[in-house]
Amino acid sequence: MTQAYRADGGAGDRAEMVDWDLAVRIGGRLAGEGPSVGRDEAPAIVEELRAGAERSTGLVREFTGLTAREHSAPVLVVDRAGWVQANADAFSTLLAPVVDKLTQKKPPTGLSAAVGSKITGAEVGGVLGFLASKVLGQFDPFHEPDGRLLLVAPNIVHVERELGADPHDFRLWVCLHEETHRVQFTAVPWMRGHLFGKIQEFAETMEPSGLLEDGLGRVLEGLRNARSGGSGGGSLLDVVGTPEQKALLDGLTGVMSLLEGHADVVMDGVGPTVIPSVAQIRAKFTERRKGVGVLDRFLRRVLGLDAKMAQYRDGAAFVRSVADKAGMSGFNVVWEQPEHLPTRAEISDPDAWMARVLRT
Numbered sequence: 001m002t003q004a005y006r007a008d009g010g011a012g013d014r015a016e017m018v019d020w021d022l023a024v025r026i027g028g029r030l031a032g033e034g035p036s037v038g039r040d041e042a043p044a045i046v047e048e049l050r051a052g053a054e055r056s057t058g059l060v061r062e063f064t065g066l067t068a069r070e071h072s073a074p075v076l077v078v079d080r081a082g083w084v085q086a087n088a089d090a091f092s093t094l095l096a097p098v099v100d101k102l103t104q105k106k107p108p109t110g111l112s113a114a115v116g117s118k119i120t121g122a123e124v125g126g127v128l129g130f131l132a133s134k135v136l137g138q139f140d141p142f143h144e145p146d147g148r149l150l151l152v153a154p155n156i157v158h159v160e161r162e163l164g165a166d167p168h169d170f171r172l173w174v175c176l177h178e179e180t181h182r183v184q185f186t187a188v189p190w191m192r193g194h195l196f197g198k199i200q201e202f203a204e205t206m207e208p209s210g211l212l213e214d215g216l217g218r219v220l221e222g223l224r225n226a227r228s229g230g231s232g233g234g235s236l237l238d239v240v241g242t243p244e245q246k247a248l249l250d251g252l253t254g255v256m257s258l259l260e261g262h263a264d265v266v267m268d269g270v271g272p273t274v275i276p277s278v279a280q281i282r283a284k285f286t287e288r289r290k291g292v293g294v295l296d297r298f299l300r301r302v303l304g305l306d307a308k309m310a311q312y313r314d315g316a317a318f319v320r321s322v323a324d325k326a327g328m329s330g331f332n333v334v335w336e337q338p339e340h341l342p343t344r345a346e347i348s349d350p351d352a353w354m355a356r357v358l359r360t
Contacts, residue, residue, distance in 0.1 A: 030129025261315020
């Protein structure tokens with residue numbers, strides 16, 4: 001699937017730092033197939049999800065005031081293995097600047113390169129396999145040329161059954177959230193480049209010297225803290241970042257909180273007009289986000305998914321606060337230029353963002 005990334009942007013003979021093929025194989029096996037669906041039912045579910053995404057475009061535009069080109073990003077209804085493959089492709093693109101930076105400084109060679117790529121491939125595959133059973137949908141902004149919208153049909157069916165939700169209402173509700181992300185990136189053309197630029201900045205902070213030994217030690221420390229409930233950091237992001245890297249991650253956290261919170265506000269704002277059972281769905285879904293079982297909660301913490309849940313909550317509170325005080329048109333100033341994006345601190349203090357950007 002993916003070839004070795006070369007400094008000039010092409011594919012070459014340089015050993016890969018991640019064996020992406022192995023990651024896909026492991027991730028697909030760990031993810032499983034999901035719930036049983038009748039042969040006649042499956043095509044109807046796929047068609048309904050496609051129609052839901054199509055319908056959501058106008059609903060999101062009317063609620064947000066953001067206008068995106070229609071049909072500018074394809075909608076893919078995928079199974080879990082398809083999601084793993086799509087995200088391996090996306091990660092290989094995202095990590096290319098990091099890989100290039102490290103291999104320029106200290107190119108991997110020989111046996112160490114081969115073994116290292118297998119180890120990292122297995123690790124990435126394990127993460128993708130776990131997430132592939134959880135994710136309902138996703139907008140991949142880094143897929144050329146305009147991104148693509150992924151809807152994971154088995155997971156949507158699994159959750160709607162688990163919640164006892166009306167299937168048609170739940171499917172449209174999910175489509176509203178994911179379509180909002182498509183609109184964010186296609187109506188705000190600089191967003192994709194801004195995020196990718198931050199990834200490149202992060203790459204500049206990477207140092208290969210002692211990376212494996214130091215990184216492994218910090219990962220193990222994080223795992224111990226997560227398992228014991230210690231105070232030294234719970235997720236991998238808490239333990240592998242230098243101060244400079246954490247500062248960059250803080251900036252990205254502000255952006256991601258905005259994007260996720262905005263999508264949650266849209267799905268709940270539009271919902272009552274087209275989804276009769278939206279209140280019940282939201283209540284049950286919010287409870288489900290807390291995770292089920294000891295292993296699930298542990299993995300969520302280690303992988304930083306607890307922080308992800310906080311992004312939904314804090315980002316939504318920010319969007320509602322600004323929109324309540326300045327209207328949706330006032331809030332939409334956030335999309336005008338990168339400098340208008342909220343910082344991580346401003347997500348928790350909407351008035352500070354309004355004072356800086358809206359001059360209130």
